[in-house]
Amino acid sequence: MNTQAPEAAITAWLATQGDAMIELLARMVNTDGGSYDKAGVDAVGGIVKTFCAEHGIPVETVPGTLYGDCLRATVAGGTALSSGNRQQNIVLMGHRDTVFPKGEPNRRPFTIVDGIASGPGVCDMKAGLVMNLFLLAAFHKHGGAPGPLVGLFTGDEEIGSPEGRRVIEAEARSARVVLNSEPGRPTGAVVTGRKxxxxxxxxxxxxxxxxxxxxxxxxxxxxxxxxxxxxxxxxxxxxxxxxxxxxxxxxxxxxxxxxxxxxxxxxxxxxxxxxxxxxxxxxxxxxxxxxxxxxxxxxxxxxxxLPLTQSPAAKKLFETYQAAAEATGFTAAGEFSGGCADSGFTAAVGAPTLCSVGPVGGKAHSPDEFMVVASMVPRAQAAARAIFGLEAAGL
Known part of the structure; x- marks a missing residue:
């Protein structure tokens, strides 16, 4: 299968989408969505659904009882591959909830000053959600994915995923790989291990x-x-x-x-x-x-x-992402984090998992939370290139 043409088309298309990404991010950040505010988290989910509908991407809703629904968006990809786990899904994961009290977007709306975006949840992790949506749209538009893509948008990660965990683990059991779009580290690194x-x-x-x-x-x-x-x-x-x-x-x-x-x-x-x-x-x-x-x-x-531990397959995934980052023009080292994330659940059930592939940001859970605007497009391009690199990596 010739993947060079769609890879070039996808990375070129993403390069034109920076303004659209920021516009979508502003709408998400300015929508309330604390973990215990189900209506707010589902309102952010409404933005996800609208984007997907505009791009012809089907979305399944797994209702939450107390917390935000889980949304599962799918884009078709190669399904006739011959060996290993190659018929399994490539999962792009992220959570819609934030840690902030109701009304926080009114107090601190989305802003950009000198290339730095701020606002509640701007990097943790609404920028990652936006990146994942544009990746799904790019592969839907240009094709070439080496397997079916699943965008999993959950609603209760910040409180330990009491309802989302079963959905995440079920998805991970049939996942070829999982890319979790928590914020990239301020150094540009991704996360290969978590407590x-x-x-x-x-x-x-x-x-x-x-x-x-x-x-x-x-x-x-x-x-x-x-x-x-x-x-x-x-x-x-x-x-x-x-x-x-x-x-x-x-x-x-x-x-x-x-x-x-x-x-x-x-x-x-x-x-x-x-x-x-x-x-x-x-x-x-x-x-x-x-x-x-x-x-x-x-x-x-x-x-x-659960802790995120690096299996041999996860190490291959990290190396594949590193090469994709280099091809995009930046360096992505691997870091260990004392913070927790849903990526621990996917790793624990055996899915090769890489965390913090989202746009670069920091100071999450605080009024000083930030996201580097210039990182949005390159991080999306690197993730796309990593997906195209799965075949060569034997993943």
């Missing part, structure tokens, strides 16, 4: 009492929480890449009441998949233990990400 993460809450029950007149009757849930926090933080092992952080606490009734209840929210990060069970068992033992007699505690897992 896993578990997000938990420990709820503690004590007994209320007047803190002056009946102190001895009280059992302080806050006092118990303080000791549990110290014990949990002591599980951190930086040499092994294990970190524990109790990042949110609530509790108590009034300043003059022994606290009847308290809660601490725990963030666990780890590198080695085998370390999860060990640390989780240690956390469970701390939660079960009553440092202050009479307290009770309960541990609840609220969300989880």
């Amino acid at each position: 896993g993460g578990v997000f938990m809450a420990m709820d503690i029950e004590g007994r209320a009492a007047h803190s002056g007149g009946n102190y001895e009757y009280g059992i302080s849930a806050i006092g118990e929480l303080a000791q549990k926090i110290t014990a949990i933080h002591a599980l951190t092992d930086l040499a092994r890449g294990i970190t524990l952080n109790v990042g949110l606490i609530t509790g108590g009734q009034s300043v003059n009441t022994v606290a009847p209840s308290a809660q601490g929210q725990i963030d666990l990060r780890y590198i080695n998949p085998d370390d999860r069970a060990e640390v989780m068992a240690a956390i469970a033992a701390i939660v079960e233990k009553s440092f202050i007699p009479g307290t009770k505690a309960r541990l609840t897992i609220r969300g989880e990400f």
